[in-house]
Structure formats: structure tokens, C-alpha cells
Amino acid sequence: MWPNTFDYARAGSVDEALALIGDEGKFLAGGHSLLPVMKLRLAAPEQLVDIGGIDSLRGISANGGLTIGATTTHAEIADSADVRAICSGLASACGQVGDQAVRNFGTIGGNIAHADPASDPPTVLVACGATINIQGAGGARSVGAEDFFVDLFETDLEDGELITSVSLPDCSDCQCAYVKFPHPASRYAIVGVAVCLKMDGGTCAQADVAVGGATVKAVKCGGAEAALAGSTLDDAAVGAAAEAVKADIADWLAGDIAYPESYRQQMAGVFLRRAIAAATTG
């Protein structure tokens, strides 16, 4: 619980933050992912650049879809009427991160930069086709969430780049849910399933499905989506999707000593069914 020595600077703007970061620096937002690993001496950045005071990075705007500033906290997202209306699955996922104290400090940008595979928001961002907006010394760029998450704790971010915001398409006409099977020790997801269903009468016109927790990164599940799309979400279709999702994640499985990969893979099927039930029963 005794981190190595580091320098600390507080940036007033994105440009200042990018100028301060240097080769061995880390951006500090809520600190709820970075500081624990520093205390355990698993990370030892020489420079922390605090971006918590940069106003332009914070806040939620509804503009057809949603744009959520990188330093917006999980609690702010979970409580936002706009997020609940436009992407209720994200509000639900952010409301299930850690505990209230963590949600009050932890930020969406910090969360996805850390890319913990068992964290909740990335699964919804991948399911709903979010875009991650990034600023670097060379300018701004945007990456789809599915491409942003590369592997275990690994993202598309280059050294020195800063996530500025996350954009989401309008999902208000979808039925969304994020359902999580929490690890009893850490309350991270053993498996987390996000579904976003576009219904046309009794028929599912489009299904978006992603799984996290059971995998090294949030994984978009095309097989399960195909099984659901065009169906009436009857037992046979849901059963087929629950089988398909296990194959969708087979190449990306993760586990730990108590909850091995094989178990998590099976539970992805169970929790897909539960997520569909939650989405369709509101």
C-alpha cells in the first residue's frame, strides 16, 4: 500500500495535459483503477497528470445520440435521465460498477482506458456500437468500441493519447439490458451480458449482444445476434442464442482460480437468457 515515488501535475486543459504527460506518465482521473495498482507497486508511473479539473472533459449531452465526457463519473451516468432514455443499458451497467463510493469517483474514461475485462461499462459500449473519441499530440481520432478493446488490459490507445469522450447512437427505441453475475469477492463480473433489441411488433428486427467478464475483453457476439434477429424471441430462438453465445466467446475466454473459463462460458448462456428476459420485460 506504499506506491513508488511519482510527480504530480494538474492540467487545466486537454492541450496542457497532452503537453505534460511525457514518456512515463499516466493520466489520473478518478484514480479508482490506477491508484490501487500503484499502491500494490504493480504500476510505477513517474508522472501523474490529473485531468480531473478539465471542464471540457466532463458532462453528458444528448444530441440525437449521447456524448459523455471522459471524466464523467459512473454515478452521474447511472443517474442521468438522458442516458436512461437513450441507452438504458449503459445507465444500468454504470450503476453496477463497484459500490457507491467507487461510482462517485470512478470515471467512464478511466474505466475504459484501464480495460479491465470484468468491468461493466465496456460490455454495453461494445453491444451498442459506441465510439471512443481520442485526442493525441497528432490530433483527434475516433475508434469504434469493438476495435478499441484489443485484449486483456490492452486498448487501441497509443502512449500519450487521452480519451476525451464516448459517443453512443440513439438507442431509445431499443429494449436494452445489462445483466451481471457478480464475483462474490470483488463484485466484478464473472460474466456480464448486454443486449440491445430493436423490436418490430413481436419480431426482433435487430439484436446486439456483447459479453464481458467471462472474456479477456468485451466481445460482440454475432452468432447469438443472428439467432435472435428475425425471431419472435421464442424459447427456441433464445435457446439457440444461448448456445451460440458460448461459441462467440470461445476464443476470448478468461477465468480465475475460483471461477474457471469453462464455467464462465456456460454462464454466458444462462445470463444471455436472463438479459433477454430483463430487456423484454422492462
Place this chain on the structure above:
Amino acid sequence: MTTRIFGSGIKRREDPRLITGEARYTDDIKLPGVLHMAVVRSPYAHANIVGIDSSAAEAMEGVVAVFTGDDVDLAGIPTAWLIPDSDLKTPEHPALAKGKVRYVGDGVAIVLADDRYRAQDAADAVVVEYEELPAVIDPEEAAGEGAPLIHDDVEGNIAFRWVMGDRDASDAVFNSADVVVSERILQQRLLPTAMEPRSAMAQYNAATQELTLWCTSQNPHIHRFIISAVTGLNENKVRVIAPEVGGGFGSKIPCYPDEALVSWAAIKLGVPVKWTETRSENYLITIHGRDHVQHVEMAASNDGKLLGVRATVYAGMGGYLSTAAPGIPTILHGLLYVGPYTMDSVFCESIGVMTNGTPTDAYRGAGRPEATFLLERMVDNVARAIDMDPVELRRKNLIPAFEDGYEVATTLIYDSGDYPTAFEKALDMAGYSDFRQAQANALASGRYLGIGVTAYTEMCGLGPSQVAGAVGFQGGLWESATVRVTPTGKVQALIGASPHGQGSETTLAQIIAEELGFPVDDIEVVHGDTTETPMGWGTYGSRTTPVTGAALAHASRKLKDKARVLAAHLMEANVDDIEYADGSFSVRGSPDQAQSIQDVALMAHLAWNMPEGMDPGFEESQFYDPPNFVYPFGTHIAIVEVDAETGEVELQRYIAVDDCGPQINPEIVAGQIHGGVVQGAAQALCEGAIYSDDGQLLTGSMMDYCMPKADMFPNFELGETVTPSPHHPVGVKGVGETGTIASTPTVYNAVLDALAPLGVKQIDMPLTSAKVWGAIQAASANGGGN
């Protein structure tokens, strides 16, 4: 008549300072010029130390010194429970490893620096070259052929082999029994996880040669004589202070290398030295609990008479024998094999095995949970084998009520008990017969409900010193206490025991208030400082209320006797005519004439007018050695539902009927039971330390080690019966460990009851959803249940 203070659920007087953050723990105590100690710890479970290069660390800013095992001239850390007739080996436990490390976390060097961060930086800069050796963690494996030898002087890694009972007689019972059931039970390692990690700070005065050690101790007087022994200082030159101590559960009984090292460094360097462990260190080096591999059998007749139990226990001791470790899987374990049943044949062979795990020692219940679990598990197995309701089987075998002594086959003499009454009360509260119908209905709709019923008794209030001596405990088990009344009528009770969260400052004050009539708010209980308090052996084994409480009751009665004589003298009356009520002495027939206890205390201090031969002052002390243990008992019931799709267990109801004699403070009793039940249920459901094959602790933080959480539990339904201990002055029994002892088998058996229709017969604890689900799949592959 005022409300009687004894039996009243008054609020814990400890809580305001704990809740507001005003409590002062060891780490809160700041001394000028203090140096911070960081310990360089082995990353290997078993390795030879080839070389240590501390030159880089020594050159770092703020670093005062680096010492290794070759520098530290302390005597070894002692083992203080020497089980007789067990061929006990006590391998040397140096404060810092010399030549070899034996578990991950074993101390190799210490760094002293002017700042905690710098100390850690320098500790990281000490370069230690190791030659890694094969490691062994499983105690049965460590006792087997070809296991790596951990101590050269502990052949086969077997530290002791303790046998209870007659093997031939046991064999005869088992050979002729109708039914014998058997099971291999794993009592997994548990991490005690007190809220406050351990901490120690030492200060030495070279002129007076006095050492003061502040530390997280459940027994500062024991720490004093062990620190005296390892440093060579006279015991009267060592002062040990346990300030506020944030929980222990047994983990703060032992004397650890860290306490010896801060003492040694403070003496060596002439400045105060402090060390406080991190949570990661706490999980690596502070003792673990349990760690048994048990091979258990139970014999019974076809009509449900329990005939005997026998077990071979491999008990993992870890890399060294901790302070009380040998006593846990032996005396505190085997002697409980009869439980509350009329069972005549018991046999236990307990083998203490050195392993490359963290040393184990007493953890809440200490040996008794491991005994109660195996007994209750086997009773359920017998019930299944003879197709009898497990409740009916228990009912048939419970010892009938007794008021004053019942000798059982393990040679213990239970003090008092009424097991059937507590049993039936719990069953009534649970609605047992209705539940069985509800369970059948649920099963018909594909839901899996289960019930577990545990009848238990346990031995606590440790204990008669003569017994302590006979079983090799290197100390007494009496307590002493002084009740000191100031001239203004305020009470200080000085006790040798050292409570650390149990609420004893409140309950012990209630005993004194009851005996002497002082308002409870006028009574302070002082503990934790060897210079301020009389000798005592500490707070563990649910002994503070039974033993210290008895000492205080007796000291209070002595004071009351003195007060009665003095009051008679002051009122010019005959002692025989003095009546006492609610803290006031009056003369029979003259109720107007009265002396309050405060009046008498003042007059005793003034001593202007004392009876012939009476000494001044108003203070009495009592040494109290209990004539027997106390044996609380009860019945616990759990109702669970298992989600067969995921393997998740939901604990739906928990009923606990406990009998600890008269309850001094029902709120505190309930709190002890709540905490104990949670701790024991967590062993069944989620807690367990896991090592890799090469001895790395994989559950090194709360991210992986599953501490129980409030939302895992229903509201507990508590009931009580009251059977006083016949030998105790106020009849009370201990209640600190009953919850932990009873709840593990209760919850476990409930889950296995739920899974019985699926054909699942056994799962190693903890019953995580993954293991339960895996067991369901395996049973299903084998054809499922009936």
C-alpha cells in the same frame, strides 16, 4: 425497583470512540524520531538463501540500517503449546530466516528508514539470491513419501502425532456396526482478516533498560514474557501495551517475528521503531486458520443409534509452529468428538504437518469448528445411509438434560446442558415439518430447497490451569482482576485479559454493577497495559466473560462484604441486621437509616472511623482459576435454495437457538452470534485461501479472497434457552465462538440437502457457485439422483 442492569441490552460503551474515529490504535501512536521498518520477504515458498546484497538499499536516502538474519541475535520465536505424548518437534523459528525460507512472506531482512515510503523503496532494493526448492502445501501430501523436507530436524515433516482414544476398542465398534459411513473432509485454509492489520512499535530507554512495546495483541501479558524471552530483557523491564485493537479472531494471540524485530531494532539503534503491515502482508504472514485434511468415519446401528466416530486428521502447520498451533487440531479438536450425543466410542489421530504455507494457529473456534463440522456432516451421512430423517436421528441421540456434570467418552465433563429443549425450540422456530412439505412441493416445480440442522456443544471459557498444564499449554489459564473504587465512588476495574471488540468493557461493567450497585456508567474497565493491569492470560477461547467475569464477581463480592461490615459499623448496627438493595445498606427495621455504596467507599478511603481490624481503602483483587470449562450449546438451522442453473446458493433463513447461560447483555450476545454465524457460514459458502502448486498465495487480496458481505445474509432469527453453568459465580458461559462453530456444518448440510435429489453427495468447501454447478453436472453425468 430499577431495571436490573444484568440482562439489560445497554449500548456498547466502546462504540462512540470506534464510530467517531477517536479510538487510538497502535499505528495512531506517533513518537518523535521514529524509524519505520519494512521487511524484505521471501517471494518463494521454499528456497535456500544464496546471498543478500543490501548495499544499494543502504545507500538510499533516509535509510538508517539494513539487517539480515545473521545480524539479529534474538532467541527463536517460541512455540508455547507443547502437546505431551505426541513426539512433538519444535523446529527453530528465527525472527529472520537463516539460510532458508519456508513460506512466501518469510522475513529475510529488515530495512529501517526515516519514512515509510523510503523504507519500502529500500526493501525493494535489497537483492536476495535464492535457490528455489520444491514446495508442498497440502498437509496430507507433505506427510507422504517423497515430500520435500522443510526442516532437517522434523523427519517426514511430521511435527507431532497425537492419539486420542483406544484404537482397538474403536476398531471393535466399527467392525461390528450395522452401518459405517465415511468421508474425506477438507477444512480449507481461512484468512482471519481482522479489520485492523497487525502493527508494532517499540521504544527502548538505554538508561533504565526498559522496553515499551505497543502492539496488536489479544494477550499483552503473554507478549511480555515472550518478548522478554527472545530479547533477554528481564520481564519487569518490558512493558507491553495493546491499545485499541481492531479485532483478532485468534490472529493476534501469537507472538510473531515482527514484534520481536521492532523490539530488537529499537534496542540496537536507540530510537523508536514502528512496523505496520499492509493488507497484502496480512494475508501472507499473519496466521491462517483450519487447514485440515480429515478422513472420518462414523458407526451406527440400523435403528439410528450413533455408536462412534473416528478420524485421521492431517493438520497443516505451515512453515513454522506458531505460538499455540499444536494445541488446535489436538486438544481443542479431538476432545469435542462426542458433541451433544450419547456416543461412546471416539478415536482421533491428529498429525501436525509442516508445509510451505503460512503458519496456522487459532482462528475463531480453533479446532472446535473442525470437530463440529465432521460430526454433523457424518450424522447427516448416517441419516442418509439408514434412510432416517436427520432431525429424528439427532433427536434419538441427544444427551438428556443435566444440571451439574456429565462425563463423556472424551473424558470431558460437560458442566450443564439441556440439548433437547434448545433443539425442539429451533425446530419450532423453523417450522421443520412444514418445511419438508414445502421442499417437496418446490422440487416438483424444479426448485431445490435444503435444510441443515446442527446440534452442538462446545468447550470454552479456557480453562482450568491444571488441565492447561496436563495438556502442555505453557501457561496458566486463570485470570485476575482488581476492582478499585475511588474516594468519590467511581470504579476502575483492572483486568489482565485484553478485549478487542467483544464489548467486554460493557458486559464486565454490568457484572460489577449487578454485584456492587454502582451505576454502570460509573464503572470503567481498564485493560491492555501490562504496567497498569494485573497478570492475565488474555482474550481468546470465549474466556473473558466466563473467567475474568468470575474474577470480577468474586472481587466485587469481597468488596461488598467489606462494605457491609463498614456500613454496620458506621450505623452502629449489627452486621447481621444489615440489608442490601440497589447499592444501599440499611438496618433491618430502620429503613430511614442507610449508607450508599458510595458513602461507604468514601468512608473506607477516609478511614476516620473503621471497625477494629479493618484496613483502609476500597479495593479488592481476585485471582480466579475456573474449576472446569463452560459448555454453551444450542441448535442452528439454515434454509437455502440452490439455483441449479448457476450453482448459486441463497441463504434464505437462519435460525440460531443458543444457550450461554444467563445473558448479561442480550444485544452483545446477539452481536457475537451474528458475527460468528457470518464467519462460519462464509467458510461454507465463499472463504478459502488457495495456493498454487509452488506455494504462491493466489487469494492474496479481497479481490480474490471472498469476505462475506451483508447482502449475502437474511435477517437472523435468534432464540435462547438459559441453563446456568453450575460452577460459575454468575452462571455465564462464553458465546464468542458458538456462531462460528455451529454455522459451517449447518449451511453446508443445508446445501447438500438441497442437492440430494440431483445426486450430489459431497463438495469441498467453500461451496462456490462454480463448484456447486460442477458437482451438479458431474452427478447428472453419473445418472443423477433418485
